[in-house]
Amino acid sequence: MSLRTITEPARQIPIVEEVDVVVVGGGTAGLPAAVAAARNGARTALVERWGYVGGAAVGGLVVTVPEKAGIWGIQREFYGELAKLGGVAWGQWIPNENWAVVSAPISKYLADVFLQRENVSLLYHSWCAAVQVNNGRINAVIVENKSGRQAIAAKVVIDATGDADVSHLAGALTVKGDAHGHLAPITTMYMIAGADSKVWGSYEKPWELAVQPCSSICETRVNPGEFNAWGGSIKGDGADVRELTRLEIQLRAAILAEFANVRKLPGMAQSYISCIAEQMGVRETRRIVADAMLTAEDGKAGRVFDDTIGRAYTFTVPYSSLIPQRLENLLVAGRCIGCDHGVHDKIRIVPVCCTTGQAAGTAAALAARADGDVRRVDIARLQTLLAQQGVNLGR
Numbered sequence: 001m002s003l004r005t006i007t008e009p010a011r012q013i014p015i016v017e018e019v020d021v022v023v024v025g026g027g028t029a030g031l032p033a034a035v036a037a038a039r040n041g042a043r044t045a046l047v048e049r050w051g052y053v054g055g056a057a058v059g060g061l062v063v064t065v066p067e068k069a070g071i072w073g074i075q076r077e078f079y080g081e082l083a084k085l086g087g088v089a090w091g092q093w094i095p096n097e098n099w100a101v102v103s104a105p106i107s108k109y110l111a112d113v114f115l116q117r118e119n120v121s122l123l124y125h126s127w128c129a130a131v132q133v134n135n136g137r138i139n140a141v142i143v144e145n146k147s148g149r150q151a152i153a154a155k156v157v158i159d160a161t162g163d164a165d166v167s168h169l170a171g172a173l174t175v176k177g178d179a180h181g182h183l184a185p186i187t188t189m190y191m192i193a194g195a196d197s198k199v200w201g202s203y204e205k206p207w208e209l210a211v212q213p214c215s216s217i218c219e220t221r222v223n224p225g226e227f228n229a230w231g232g233s234i235k236g237d238g239a240d241v242r243e244l245t246r247l248e249i250q251l252r253a254a255i256l257a258e259f260a261n262v263r264k265l266p267g268m269a270q271s272y273i274s275c276i277a278e279q280m281g282v283r284e285t286r287r288i289v290a291d292a293m294l295t296a297e298d299g300k301a302g303r304v305f306d307d308t309i310g311r312a313y314t315f316t317v318p319y320s321s322l323i324p325q326r327l328e329n330l331l332v333a334g335r336c337i338g339c340d341h342g343v344h345d346k347i348r349i350v351p352v353c354c355t356t357g358q359a360a361g362t363a364a365a366l367a368a369r370a371d372g373d374v375r376r377v378d379i380a381r382l383q384t385l386l387a388q389q390g391v392n393l394g395r
């Protein structure tokens with residue numbers, strides 16, 4: 001890479017919103033974060049780089065969701081409404097486990113409905129490019145979009161970007177990968193249509209058939225003859241744009257190669273690729289260095305923290321793992337909270353991201369009622385509100 005630089009001239013940026021809480025990233029965690037903040041009385045804005053809310057679970061076509069990870073609160077309510085629209089199917093995709101399989105397009109629509117109902121101010125097609133920080137406090141997030149460069153001033157900021165972009169831009173400490181910096185591989189998901197459901201329906205144990213010879217496919221049962229498929233896994237850094245570009249190209253090629261094998265499976269001869277995810281499936285990038293770091297040992301021991309904000313699988317997630325060190329008015333939700341690499345493969349699962357999102361939104365609303373300092377939130381009050389709003393605190 002060239003080491004030459006240019007100097008960007010200083011400029012005035014319009015403040016287009018002044019709110020209590022701004023959520024950056026309208027993905028898996030960002031949706032419940034914004035809904036929870038608004039429901040708990042905060043004037044809330046949500047910034048999202050794409051033209052819809054849903055993140056990895058929608059744009060990334062990660063549509064299979066394990067109930068055992070803990071589907072509570074706003075996520076449970078969302079699936080209830082999704083079911084009425086024919087957008088979710090429950091089933092045993094893995095023996096003896098209940099999974100929800102959701103429709104990505106219907107989820108997109110329903111997310112708009114949820115956010116509009118709560119009067120969340122939406123700013124789609126907007127990339128968070130910078131933050132203005134003063135004495136450990138974020139005054140505004142700065143976005144780039146078709147209208148130019150714009151600022152959103154907020155008392156409390158929630159980083160739900162998956163990659164801890166806001167925390168990184170604000171100067172928070174972050175870590176990546178395991179002790180050697182190795183990251184979980186990246187996968188692009190895709191959808192298959194036109195399969196013969198009768199053939200698949202005649203198998204008592206479709207999962208045994210699904211794993212070979214392709215990486216993995218799962219019949220959605222949301223629409224007839226439709227499958228959700230994993231298109232191969234390649235190592236790379238999802239927070240490096242050159243790597244992202246290389247992976248986009250290699251993973252699309254991997255899907256085409258894999259699909260040639262899928263078509264050889266029983267009932268698949270007439271099937272075709274109906275959609276390739278527009279967002280690559282990035283499992284792991286930056287995680288914040290938080291006031292408390294959740295560890296694999298905590299997970300194995302089924303630890304119950306005093307400041308639990310929700311149960312995930314058999315353990316609980318502490319509020320302090322959502323707070324990046326060095327900053328006063330920033331909370332993090334989703335796969336980039338403070339945890340070690342060993343427990344990250346559980347933290348990043350959709351229901352756990354939703355749990356941290358709902359908690360961050362509720363806590364942000366409480367902080368915004370006072371001076372915005374997220375460390376001064378009354379934990380007992382936060383836990384009472386979360387329990388009243390359907391979250392299992394695991395105590």
Ligand SMILES: Cc1cc2nc3c(=O)[nH]c(=O)nc-3n(C[C@H](O)[C@H](O)[C@H](O)COP(=O)(O)OP(=O)(O)OC[C@H]3O[C@@H](n4cnc5c(N)ncnc54)[C@H](O)[C@@H]3O)c2cc1C
Nearest residue numbers: 025027028029049055056128161162281282334335348350
């Ligand atoms: C291949 C794969 C398979 C998986 N399988 C499963 C599974 O079967 N079941 C399961 O439960 N989980 C699964 N997961 C995990 C899960 O899907 C994700 O970890 C989870 O959805 C991440 O949620 P998040 O809110 O942290 O991030 P995301 O959902 O990715 O949300 C981040 C949002 O922020 C936006 N954004 C990012 N940066 C910016 C910026 N600078 N400015 C503005 N917006 C920004 C993005 O567009 C996105 O909408 C899988 C993940 C992958 C990658």
